[in-house]
Amino acid sequence: MAWSLPAEGLNLLLTALLQAQLGLRAVLHALGLAPDIHGQPAWPFAYRIAGEMLALEPGHARRVVICIACLLLAGLSLLVSLAWRRARPGLWVLAAAVLLLAPWPEPHLLLAPAVPTSLHASPTGFTAQAIVRGQRVYQQQCVRCHGADGRGEGVEAAQLPMWPPTLNGSLLWKRLDGELFWRVRHGMRARDGSSTMPGFGPPLSHLSDTQVWEVLDYLQAHAAGQMLQESGAWTYPVRMPDAAVQCRHQPPRTLHSLDGQRLRVVADAASVQDDPRLVTVNLATNASDPECQANTPELRSSLALVLGVQPAQLAGHQLLVDRDGWLRARGQPGQADWSASDLVCRSGAAPVALASTAAAGDGLDGLIRRMDFEPVRLLRGGFPH
Ligand code: HEC
Structure with missing residues (x-):
């Protein structure tokens, strides 16, 4: 029978993995290996742990927990055998067997592509003023493609190589804040390298980092309202705006x-x-x-x-x-x-x-x-x- 990780356990696992990555970033920052970018330490790797896959796939989360347990067991066996002074081949065999038999997850499930701001946290505090300033930025810079209602049907949308996605559904909640920030600040590209969305930072445009964070606050508030009107529920939690x-x-x-x-x-x-x-x-x-x-x-x-x-x-x-x-x-x-x-x-x-x-x-x-x-x-x- 498949044993499934209880919701509390999954939450603990995800919290621990996020904290571990933030801890690693802090250590690298202290060593000068993760310099500041856009006001916070950069994530210096091309990949991060794919939390979204763990949250979505119970079987995958279970395998990851078993692997972490196997790693700990193997590490413990090696430590014990070393502490014993005289070699203990039995413990080495145990460590090797545990590592060989562990249900290693596939790398593409475990890791997701990262950008330097992947782990950045929004500095706005989700204030009412930030949301309203973000709304102004949206109306000036984004409506032409994303449309006034955020469904991706702005006047320029039909001429683009691809339609902009609707920003009203689950999309914003599936992404990390820092990755949305990077995409709006630096633009997005298709696999063949052609630009799909322009970037809004210098030199192409002149939105400040704060303005980009604020437009993301607006998008979240707006998507929440659209969700409530369409389905009668806030399917994803929304924070009370600060004031x-x-x-x-x-x-x-x-x-x-x-x-x-x-x-x-x-x-x-x-x-x-x-x-x-x-x-x-x-x-x-x-x-x-x-x-x-x-x-x-x-x-x-x-x-x-x-x-x-x-x-x-x-x-x-x-x-x-x-x-x-x-x-x-x-x-x-x-x-x-x-x-x-x-x-x-x-x-x-x-x-x-x-x-x-x-x-x-x-x-x-x-x-x-x-x-x-x-x-x-x-x-x-x-x-x-
Ligand atoms: C020239 C048209 C255009 C403009 C202007 C534009 N976008 Fe986009 N946007 C797109 C397209 C096209 C995509 C889909 C790109 C892709 O998936 O490669 C997109 C995708 C997005 C996404 C989804 C990113 C994701 O993770 O999938 C967000 C969020 C977004 N835009 C926000 C904005 C904001 C905020 C502005 C204004 C500051 C803006 N866009 C201005 C065309 C535009």
Whole structure:
């Protein structure tokens, strides 16, 4: 019977492999072998571990775990035999047999082509301002090919050697941030070397590194909204955009600094009752005594983007954000109470049994329990973020 790696184990494996690569990069950087590029240490190799294949193929992940165990066992046998002073041929044979019999994965499954920015992390913090600035860059530089709706049907698209892909589906989540950055900054080429997408860094164009990261934030927010409108769900987790907030009796702070607490973001209510189960953030500028008041005007446009509505249609929406900062539930205008169908970002795990509490609490109670007990995880290029 095929033994399959449990989801927790797979997550651990992917986290460990990402950390190992980041650790290697840090060591090489300290030795001067991985100089800075675009503001962070470069990944100096032509390949990286293909996290996306591990996340997709359970059989492959299982083989990789067995191989890691075999390597450890072989290493241990050799160490023991060396420590014994007198040679132990039995242990050498064991090490050799383990290495020979290990189910080595095929290199093309284990490794993926890398670029110097493969492991770069976006420095923008996914702020509302970054998303809105990215939207402007998109409209100026990208619409002509990718189209206003991101489906790849811009006015110039038909004349290109290949149609641009839709940016609204799973594509952005399948890629590593740093690899998307590289492609937009330096352009893309077909196998025969001909250019398929121009690069937007100097000398061809003049977008700064920050502008490229910001346009990627916009693409993610926009794709999330399109996904929600088309399928009724955020199939991939989306972070709450960051913004400045002013909370009652506290100095100004940012929304992301409230991570660890659940948030309810309310688009424009004249007054909302506080709720001890979560922190209420009101977007209205004239609300009476709000618990927290959002102070970044761009938050409206970026929330309209992730909801897939026009900014003018934002009023009346509510959003629930879990303790890790992920957008989890959407309340629509005119809706009286929360229900399980409002949980539009779900984890793959089976729903927790809520029977015992369902009777006691309101709809919000049930949603909060599910947000707490069914956490979601963002994978980019297979690696947890
Ligand atoms: C001249 C037309 C053109 C312009 C302008 C253009 N793109 Fe593209 N883009 C393409 C084509 C064609 C592809 C597919 C290329 C390929 O797969 O080789 C593509 C692919 C992409 C991809 C997918 C990359 C991947 O990993 O598969 C992203 C993301 C993207 N473009 C973002 C942008 C952004 C952001 C801008 C504006 C700053 C932009 N593009 C401007 C034509 C264009």
